[in-house]
Amino acid sequence: MSQWLEQVIDNAxxxxxxLSPARDAALSELKxxxxxxxxxESWRFTPLSSVEKRVVVENKDVTTASAPVIENLEVxxxxxxxxxxxxxxxxxALPKGVSICQFKDADADQQAAISSLYxxxxxxxxxxxxxxxxxxxxxxxxxxxxxxxIEPVMRISNLSSQPCDAHTRLxxxxxxxxxxxxxxxGEGSCESLxxxxxxxxxxxxxxxxxxxxxxxxxxxxxxxxxxxKLSELASLNSTLVGYGxxxxxxxxxxxxxxxxxxxxMNAIYLLAENExxxxxxxIEHAVPxxxxxxxxxxxxxxxxKAVFNGRIHIHRDAQKTLAELNNRNLLLxxxxxxxxxxxxxxxxxxxxxxxxxxxxxxxxxALYYLLTRxxxxxxxxxxxxxGFVQELVAQIPKTAIADWxxxxxxxxxxxxxxx
Amino acid sequence: xxxxxxxxxxxxxKAIIKGLNLAVNPGxxxxxxxxxxxxxxxxxxxxxxxxxxEVSGGExxxxxxxxxxxxxxxxxxxxxxxxxxxxxxIPGVSNMEFMKESVNAIREERGESPLTAAxxxxxxxxxxxxxxxxxxxxxxxxxxxxxxxxxKRNEIMQMILLExxxxxxxxxxxxxxxxxxxxxxxGVNSQRDGKRSFIVVTxxxxxxxxxxxxxxxxxxxxxIVKSGDASLALEVEKSGYxxxxxxxxxxxx
Numbered sequence: 269m270s271q272w273l274e275q276v277i278d279n280a281x282x283x284x285x286x287l288s289p290a291r292d293a294a295l296s297e298l299k300x301x302x303x304x305x306x307x308x309e310s311w312r313f314t315p316l317s318s319v320e321k322r323v324v325v326e327n328k329d330v331t332t333a334s335a336p337v338i339e340n341l342e343v344x345x346x347x348x349x350x351x352x353x354x355x356x357x358x359x360x361a362l363p364k365g366v367s368i369c370q371f372k373d374a375d376a377d378q379q380a381a382i383s384s385l386y387x388x389x390x391x392x393x394x395x396x397x398x399x400x401x402x403x404x405x406x407x408x409x410x411x412x413x414x415x416x417x418i419e420p421v422m423r424i425s426n427l428s429s430q431p432c433d434a435h436t437r438l439x440x441x442x443x444x445x446x447x448x449x450x451x452x453x454g455e456g457s458c459e460s461l462x463x464x465x466x467x468x469x470x471x472x473x474x475x476x477x478x479x480x481x482x483x484x485x486x487x488x489x490x491x492x493x494x495x496x497k498l499s500e501l502a503s504l505n506s507t508l509v510g511y512g513x514x515x516x517x518x519x520x521x522x523x524x525x526x527x528x529x530x531x532x533m534n535a536i537y538l539l540a541e542n543e544x545x546x547x548x549x550x551i552e553h554a555v556p557x558x559x560x561x562x563x564x565x566x567x568x569x570x571x572x573k574a575v576f577n578g579r580i581h582i583h584r585d586a587q588k589t590l591a592e593l594n595n596r597n598l599l600l601x602x603x604x605x606x607x608x609x610x611x612x613x614x615x616x617x618x619x620x621x622x623x624x625x626x627x628x629x630x631x632x633x634a635l636y637y638l639l640t641r642x643x644x645x646x647x648x649x650x651x652x653x654x655g656f657v658q659e660l661v662a663q664i665p666k667t668a669i670a671d672w673x674x675x676x677x678x679x680x681x682x683x684x685x686x687x
Numbered sequence: 688x689x690x691x692x693x694x695x696x697x698x699x700x701k702a703i704i705k706g707l708n709l710a711v712n713p714g715x716x717x718x719x720x721x722x723x724x725x726x727x728x729x730x731x732x733x734x735x736x737x738x739x740x741e742v743s744g745g746e747x748x749x750x751x752x753x754x755x756x757x758x759x760x761x762x763x764x765x766x767x768x769x770x771x772x773x774x775x776x777i778p779g780v781s782n783m784e785f786m787k788e789s790v791n792a793i794r795e796e797r798g799e800s801p802l803t804a805a806x807x808x809x810x811x812x813x814x815x816x817x818x819x820x821x822x823x824x825x826x827x828x829x830x831x832x833x834x835x836x837x838x839k840r841n842e843i844m845q846m847i848l849l850e851x852x853x854x855x856x857x858x859x860x861x862x863x864x865x866x867x868x869x870x871x872x873x874g875v876n877s878q879r880d881g882k883r884s885f886i887v888v889t890x891x892x893x894x895x896x897x898x899x900x901x902x903x904x905x906x907x908x909x910x911i912v913k914s915g916d917a918s919l920a921l922e923v924e925k926s927g928y929x930x931x932x933x934x935x936x937x938x939x940x
Contacts, residue, residue: 641789642763
C-alpha cells in the first residue's frame with residue numbers, strides 16, 4: 269500500500285454527505301484492490317512512483333482563476349480552482365432545459381439522480397476513480413431535460429496553481445432526445461495532483477458533444493476519466509486532447525447499453541520533452557447494433573513517453589457491431605517512446621471490426637527539401653508532420669473550438685525539438 | 688558571388704570532395720561535368736548544407752559571407768537554390784502551400800511583405816504555364832506521383848518563383864526527353880539576366896546545347912581537373928573522359 273493512499277483512506281473517513289454509501293463502497297473496493305504496481309496491467313508502462321510516496325496536501329482555500337477565452341463561442345463556465353468550486357452555480361444564467369447544481373446544494377430529486385449515476389457509469393477498476401468516489405465533495409451535476417437542446421458550451425475547468433491534491437467530480441444526465449455540449453478543461457503546471465472524473469448518462473436519442481482538454485504540464489500530475497453510458501439511439505462525439513506532464517493519465521469508458529447507439533472519439537496527444545501521457549480507452553459493446561469509431565493520434569517529443577491502450581470489447585450478444593480503432597504516432601527522437609496496444613475482444617460472430625497502430629519517425633529527406641527552399645525548420649516540421657493531427661482538429665464540430673485549438677497545438681509542436 | 692577554396696568534404700567518413708576550387712561571378716554560367724562518382728551531386732549537397740555531408744576543410748563564401756556557417760534555410764534565403772536531381776515527394780503537403788511558404792520566407796528575408804493568397808496564385812499560375820505544367824499540379828502533393836520530367840519542371844518552377852541569385856542545377860537533364868529538356872532549358876534561360884549565376888551539373892553535353900555555359904569544368908575524383916570554355920564539353924562528348932587517364936579509372940573504381 270502506498271503512503272499517499274493510506275492518507276487518502278484516512279481522510280475519507282471525514283467525508284460525510286448523501287453520497288456516503290457510494291463513498292464507503294468505493295473505499296472497501298479500494299482497500300481490496302490495493303495500490304497498482306508494475307504488475308498491474310493497466311499501469312504497466314506508467315510508473316506511479318511520484319504519487320506513491322506523496323504527502324497529501326489538502327486545500328480549503330478559494331483562489332480565483334479563470335479558464336481561457338475561446339473567441340466566438342458562447343460558454344457557461346464552471347471553475348474548480350485547486351479543487352474548490354469557485355463558481356456560484358446557483359446564480360448562473362442558464363437557458364431553459366438545463367439545471368446545474370453543486371452536490372452540496374442538491375435537492376432530494378437531484379440527490380437521487382446523482383446517487384443513481386455516481387460510480388455507476390464509471391467502472392470500479394480505476395483506482396483513482398475510487399479515490400475520487402471517496403473524496404470528491406466538490407462536485408457538479410448537470411441535468412439536461414428531455415428534448416432540450418442547449419446551445420452554449422458548458423465548460424468545467426480544473427485549474428491548478430497550488431501544489432495541492434484536488435478531487436472533483438462531474439455528473440451529467442442528458443434526458444431523452446436532449447442535445448448538449450460539455451467541455452472538460454484542465455490546466456496547471458505546479459506540483460499538484462488532480463483527479464477529475466466525469467460520468468455521463470446519455471438518454472434515448474440524445475446527443476452529447478464532448479471535449480476533454482487535459483493540458484496539465486510540468487509537475488502537475490493528473491489522473492482522470494470520462495465515462496459514458498449510451499442509451500438506445502444515443503450518440504456521442506468526443507474530442508480529447510492530452511499534453512504530457514510528470515504524470516498524466518486519462519481513462520475513457522464508453523458503454524453501449526442501448527442498441528443503435530453511435531460513438532465517435534478522436535484523441536490527440538502532443539508530448540514535449542520528457543513528458544508522460546497515458547490514454548486508456550475501453551469501449552463496451554454490451555448490446556447489438558452499436559457503432560464506434562476511435563482515432564487516437566500523437567506526437568512524442570524527445571525523452572517523452574506516451575501510452576495508448578485502446579480496448580474494444582464486443583459481448584456475445586452484441587451482433588452487428590461496427591467498431592474501428594486506429595492509433596497513429598510520430599516519434600520526434602530516438603529517445604521518444606510509445607507503448608501502443610489496440611485490443612479487440614470479440615465474442616459475437618456477426619460483427620465488423622478493424623484496428624491498427626502505426627509509429628513513424630521524421631522524414632529527414634523531406635525536411636531537408638523544405639529547408640533548401642528557405643522554409644524555417646519549425647515551420648517545415650509543422651508542414652510535414654502536423655497534418656495528421658490537423659485532420660482530427662478539422663473534424664471538431666464547433667469551428668470556434670477548432671480555431672482556438674489549432675494555433676495552440678501547432679505552437680506547442682513547433683517548440684518541440686527534433687533530435 | 689560564390690567562391691570555393693580548397694574544399695574538402697566527406698560522406699560517412701569517406702572523402703568525396705578533395706580540394707575543389709571554383710569562383711563564380713554574377714551572371715556567369717558554369718557547367719560542371721564529370722564521370723559518375725566524381726562528386727558532382729555531393730558538391731550541390733555540400734553547398735546547400737545537407738546533413739551528413741561533412742566539410743573537413745576549405746572555405747566557401749557567397750557574397751563575401753561564410754556560406755558553410757549558415758543553416759540550410761539561411762543559405763536559401765541568401766539566394767542559393769538547388770534544383771534536385773531527384774526531387775522529393777511529400778504527400779500531404781500541397782505544391783501550392785509549399786511554394787507559398789517558401790516564397791514568403793524568402794520575401795521576409797528581403798524585407799518584403801508576404802504575398803497574399805491571390806497575389807501568390809497569380810504568380811504561381813504564370814510560372815506553371817512557363818514550365819508547361821497543368822495548373823492542377825499546384826493542388827497536388829509536392830511531387831507526388833509526378834513523372835521524372837514533371838518533377839524537373841516543378842524544380843524549375845520553384846526557381847522561377849524564388850528568384851535566387853545562384854542556381855545549382857543538379858542533372859536537371861537526366862531522364863528528360865528532348866521536348867522536356869527544351870522546357871527546362873527555356874525556363875533556365877528565361878532567368879538569365881546578367882546578374883543571376885548558374886552552376887549546371889550534368890553528365891552529358893546535351894543540356895549545354897540548350898543552356899550555353901561561359902565555362903566548363905571537369906570534376907574528377909573530387910577535384911576540378913580541367914577548365915575551359917564551351918568547347919571542352921564538346922571534346923568530352925566526342926572522346927569521353929579518357930583524357931583523365933588513370934585518375935578517372937580510380938574514380939570509377
